[in-house]
Amino acid sequence: MSAFEFAAPTRLGPALDLLSSCAESGRRTQILAGGTDVIVQMRTSDREPRLLLDVKRLPETRQLSIGSEDIFVGAAIPSAELNENPRLASLLPGLMESADLIGSTQIQGRASIGGNLCNASPAGDTIPALIANSAQCEIAGARGTRQVAAADFVVGVGKSCLKRDELLLGFRVKRPSKGFGDAYLRFIPRTEMDIAVAGVAVSMELDEAGVCRDSRIAIGAVAERCLLVRRAGERLIGTSVEDSDLGKAGAECSASARPISDKRGTAEYRRKIIAVLCRRAGRIAHGRALASLEGAEI
Amino acid sequence: MSRLHVTTSVNGVAHEVLCDPGQTLLELLRDELGLIGTKEGCGTGDCGACTVTLDDRLVCSCLVLAPEAEGRRIGTIEGVAGPEGLHVVQRKFLELAALQCGVCTPGLIVAAKSLLERIPDPDESTIRYWLAGNLCRCTGYDKVVRAVQAAALEMNPSEDRVFCQASTRSQEPRQ
Ligand SMILES: Cc1cc2nc3c(=O)[nH]c(=O)nc-3n(C[C@H](O)[C@H](O)[C@H](O)COP(=O)(O)OP(=O)(O)OC[C@H]3O[C@@H](n4cnc5c(N)ncnc54)[C@H](O)[C@@H]3O)c2cc1C
Numbered sequence: 184m185s186a187f188e189f190a191a192p193t194r195l196g197p198a199l200d201l202l203s204s205c206a207e208s209g210r211r212t213q214i215l216a217g218g219t220d221v222i223v224q225m226r227t228s229d230r231e232p233r234l235l236l237d238v239k240r241l242p243e244t245r246q247l248s249i250g251s252e253d254i255f256v257g258a259a260i261p262s263a264e265l266n267e268n269p270r271l272a273s274l275l276p277g278l279m280e281s282a283d284l285i286g287s288t289q290i291q292g293r294a295s296i297g298g299n300l301c302n303a304s305p306a307g308d309t310i311p312a313l314i315a316n317s318a319q320c321e322i323a324g325a326r327g328t329r330q331v332a333a334a335d336f337v338v339g340v341g342k343s344c345l346k347r348d349e350l351l352l353g354f355r356v357k358r359p360s361k362g363f364g365d366a367y368l369r370f371i372p373r374t375e376m377d378i379a380v381a382g383v384a385v386s387m388e389l390d391e392a393g394v395c396r397d398s399r400i401a402i403g404a405v406a407e408r409c410l411l412v413r414r415a416g417e418r419l420i421g422t423s424v425e426d427s428d429l430g431k432a433g434a435e436c437s438a439s440a441r442p443i444s445d446k447r448g449t450a451e452y453r454r455k456i457i458a459v460l461c462r463r464a465g466r467i468a469h470g471r472a473l474a475s476l477e478g479a480e481i
Numbered sequence: 482m483s484r485l486h487v488t489t490s491v492n493g494v495a496h497e498v499l500c501d502p503g504q505t506l507l508e509l510l511r512d513e514l515g516l517i518g519t520k521e522g523c524g525t526g527d528c529g530a531c532t533v534t535l536d537d538r539l540v541c542s543c544l545v546l547a548p549e550a551e552g553r554r555i556g557t558i559e560g561v562a563g564p565e566g567l568h569v570v571q572r573k574f575l576e577l578a579a580l581q582c583g584v585c586t587p588g589l590i591v592a593a594k595s596l597l598e599r600i601p602d603p604d605e606s607t608i609r610y611w612l613a614g615n616l617c618r619c620t621g622y623d624k625v626v627r628a629v630q631a632a633a634l635e636m637n638p639s640e641d642r643v644f645c646q647a648s649t650r651s652q653e654p655r656q
C-alpha cells in the first residue's frame with residue numbers, strides 16, 4: 184500500500200506554509216508539476232512515501248504574460264500549451280523548440296519547463312535555451328521571492344539551488360527586440376523520444392548593419408550540468424557571424440565541455456559534436472536574427 | 482493512510498471515487514471504475530498504451546496521479562464510439578487492418594482522434610510525429626498511418642490535398 188500524500192493548493196500562501204511546515208518537521212515533500220519525471224521516479228528509482236505538492240493550481244505557475252519589456256512564463260505550463268501560442272513561438276523560437284523536443288505528444292501535454300529545470304538533469308533540453316536567453320528564475324519562499332539566473336540555478340546532477348521551503352514560480356526573459364534570434368539543437372541517435380547526447384542553445388542580437396552586438400551560447404549533456412560558455416558567445420560579438428566565427432565559437436564549446444562516456448556516446452565524440460551543433464544552431468539563430476531585422480516589428 | 486475523495490468526469494459521466502494519493506489515473510480508471518479499455522504497457526510514459534485525454538489534452542494516464550483528476554474532464558477509449566456506432570478512426574483501423582494484438586490500439590485511437598480534431602489534414606510526417614509516443618510491436622505502423630489518413634479523408638473530404646492521392650493509392654490491394 185502506498186503511503187503517499189497529496190495536496191494541490193490553489194493559493195501561493197498556503198502552498199508556501201505547507202512547504203515550510205514540512206521543512207521544519209522533516210516530513211519529506213516533493214513538488215509535482217507535470218509529473219513526467221516525478222511519477223517515473225515514484226515507480227522506479229525512488230518509491231519512498233512523501234507528500235506530493237501539486238503546484239499546477241497556483242495561478243502564478245500557470246501565468247503567461249508577454250509585456251512590452253519582458254516575458255513571464257509560468258513554471259508549470261505544459262510544453263504543448265506553450266507551443267500553441269504563436270506569439271511566444273515567434274518571439275522565442277529557440278526556447279520553444281527546446282520545449283517542443285521533450286518526449287512525445289502525450290509527454291508534452293504535461294511536461295513543463297519548470298520541471299525540466301528543477302529536475303536538474305545534465306541533459307535537460309530547455310536548460311541551455313533558458314541560459315542562452317538570460318532567463319531569470321523567480322523563486323518564492325517563506326521569506327519572499329528571489330531571482331536566480333538560469334545559469335546558476337542547477338548546481339549539480341539532480342541538484343538545484345532551491346531550498347526545501349521554496350518553489351519556482353516561473354521565468355522572466357527580456358522581450359526580444361528587432362535583430363534577435365535564438366535556436367536550440369540537440370543530437371540524439373533516433374529522431375524522437377530520446378535523451379540528448381549533446382545540445383547547444385545560441386541566442387544573438389544583430390545591430391542594423393547586421394553586426395552581432397550580443398550573443399550567449401550554452402551547452403547541455405556534456406558536463407555535470409548545462410553550462411554557459413561565455414567565451415563562445417564573445418567569439419561572435421562584433422562579427423557578421425561568418426562560418427569561421429561560428430567555428431571559433433564551436434571550438435570554445437568543445438574546450439569548455441567536460442563530458443563523460445556512456446552508452447549514448449564517448450566523451451571524445453561528445454566533445455567533437457558539440458562544436459558541430461554550435462555551428463549549426465548558430466547558423467539557425469543568425470538566420471532568425473536576420474529575418475527579424477528585415478521583418479515587421481515583433 | 483487516508484484515501485482521497487475525487488470528483489471527476491469520465492467520457493462526460495460524473496464520477497465520485499476514493500483513491501490512494503499515490504495511485505495513478507490509469508489505476509483509477511481500470512481498478513476503481515472498471516474501464517479496462519485503457520492499457521498499461523510500460524508504466525513510465527514510453528509506450529502510450531495508457532493514452533487518455535485530460536481536459537482535451539493527450540496525456541499518459543500512467544503519469545497522472547489519480548487525485549490530479551479532481552474537477553477535470555477525462556476522455557478514454559470507451560468514450561470514442563458514439564450512439565450511432567464506431568468513430569470513423571475506429572472503423573478505418575478495422576477496415577485497413579491497422580491492428581494485430583490490439584494492446585496499443587486504444588491508445589493509438591485516442592491519440593489519432595485528438596490529432597484529427599486539431600489538425601484535420603495532417604501529412605504523413607505530422608501523423609508519424611504525433612503518434613511517436615504510441616509504440617506498436619506488431620503492425621510496423623504503416624497500416625496505422627494509412628488508417629489515420631483514410632479517417633482524415635472521410636472526416637473532411639477535399640479534392641486537392643496532396644496526401645489524398647497517397648492514401649487512395651495505399652488503399653489498393655497490397656497482396
Ligand atoms: C517518455 C519521456 C520522454 C522524455 N523526454 C525528454 C526529453 O526529450 N528531454 C528532456 O529534457 N526531458 C525529457 N523527459 C523528462 C521530463 O519529461 C522533463 O524533464 C519535463 O520537463 C519535466 O517536467 P514536469 O512538469 O513533468 O516535471 P515534474 O516531473 O513534475 O517535476 C520534475 C522535478 O522538478 C521539481 N519541480 C517541478 N516543478 C517545480 C516548481 N515549480 N518548483 C520547484 N520544483 C519543481 C519536482 O519536484 C521534480 O523534482 C522525458 C520523460 C519521459 C517520461
Ligand code: FES
Pocket residue numbers: 520521522523524525526527528529530531532541542543544
Ligand atoms: S503505460 Fe503509460 S506510457 Fe506506457
Ligand code: FES
Pocket residue numbers: 579580581582583584585586616617618619620
Ligand atoms: S497491434 Fe500489437 S502492439 Fe500494436
